[in-house]
Amino acid sequence: MLAVLIPVYTLVVMFGFAGGNLRDMFDTATRIDTGHIQIRHVAEKGAGAALPLIQDPAKIIAALDQTEGIEWDTIRLDLPALVSVGDRSQTILVQGVVPEEIDPISPMRGLITDGRYLQNTDDGVVIGEELAGLLKVGVGSEIVILGAHPETGLSVLRVPVIGIYNAPTTEMGRMVVQTPLAVARRLANSQSAATAVVVRVKGVTGPWDVGRIEHVEAQLRDKLPAQYEVLDWRELAPQVASYMRIMKPALFIFAAIFFALGGLVVLNTLYLSVMERTRELGLVISLGASRWRVIRMILTEAGLLAGMGAAYGALGGVILIWIVEAFGGFPLPGAAIAFAKAVGMNSVLHLRVTVSQVVLSAAAMAGIAIIAAWYPALRAAKLEPVEAMRYVE
């Protein structure tokens, strides 16, 4: 039974860690930056990687209103710019957002360590601790932002720092400056410009819900004029999508190794069990059991042990995950915390396993155990009764 219990238990826990890791990466990508879907203008990117401007995002919003499955959407205006204070300057990305709508794709409000987060009517910015350090500014300091979008030309803003945030990644803390949409539009010399409409889809809890996102994408492609492109999180965060693509076969290989090892252990255990019970099996055969009956006996025994082992293993794995989550998740070890912060992930991993992963792990291992039991069962069925009853261990 242990031969099945241990692999299933290990697999369920491994899926828990992998699932938590995938969800964390997905959440990090979609909540910090991309959303599930973005609608952008199809024109080529301009100088300085500036996104092409959408001059009338209201039409897109109207199309979204008629689309099923959308949980939330907001307009964003991302502008590459230069920030300057005295003789210090730094290239930045100004994110014009609607502060009262931005929470579903931005953790910024919760990251503020000094000052406060933005309100819609503010005429100021929040900056990262890294940028504040580079520019040697604090809350209340004024900074000068020089915009140079290729479609709208040069513009200059002098705005105060309203808040300073602790960014999940160093690059974000150095680069991303958030400001209300109206302020960013002044920098773009436009009253209505946007670079993207960011969308979150209902019912999406992780990358495994990609079907829901694709369903909304398909509707939007039908509804929107050709000058707009609909990009999903995989196109917006290709490095995350690549990582997940690598994770799947890696998980499959790990699972296959566990299944193979489990199968071999079951085969070995049952083979030894058949050898130990040679006399008993010889007796059963001599009393008139057919070969098929002996095979059925061994397979039934294997099935019962495998079923119980799989059930207990799955239950044990789920209970462990439940206990870890009840204590607030799995805290990453020291070295991993630095890595997690560098890529924007939490320092605590929340394990996550699906019912289908648990059921499939248990069913697959039980199935493999029963397949592995065939060889010992066939050996038992081929025993000659007289020789088997003379057998001495």
Place this chain on the structure above:
Amino acid sequence: MLSNPLIETKDLRKVYTSGTVETPALRGIDLELIKGEFTAIAGPSGSGKSTLLHLLGGLDRPTSGDILLEGKALSTLSKDELARLRLTNIGFVFQAYNLIPVLTVLENTAFVLELQGIVRSERIARARAILSELGIEQYANQYPNRISGGQQQRVAVARAVIATPAIVLADEPTANLDTATSLDLIDLMRRLNTERGATFLFATHDSRLLGRVSRLVTIVDGLIASDEEQQDIKSAP
């Protein structure tokens, strides 16, 4: 010798081969048994008694010759057909009792019926009836290791006769029992023979048993040395 034999062997030979060494165990046995007989095959150790019993029970195949059970040649049967024949036509009692240790007395007794696919309620009823008939019903729920050797051998006899086979083959059934228990067991089997008409064939060199059988076949060096009907059959004191 007799008409309509239950079992008939024709020039039955068995040679055991180990590498290049050939050891003949049976060297041409011609034997007929009729239904209802209570027969012992006697002979010294290594004379071929157990080998003959194994061949008659379809547990092993002869090197040459044939065995007919109710006219059917065992040599024509496949492994599974032989198993079926053992299940329905032959009961076995072994020297070492050979009960299944993880089953209770009741389950051991009913095991053959289970192999025959008989429903549980009927199995239990028939097992209880035979255990009662053999005076060991009180041990029905015990495991074999909790009862004495004599009681275990009674359970083995119950298992052998429960499905009313054509013949019960008993290989040294009293070899591990003390005298009183042996005599009890012999009389029990004799009773089953007279009351139920069950046919018994023993392989034994137990003199206590030899005086209680109706026919005594003696084998020496793989050949029948004598075959005698016994008129003066002893019974329990």
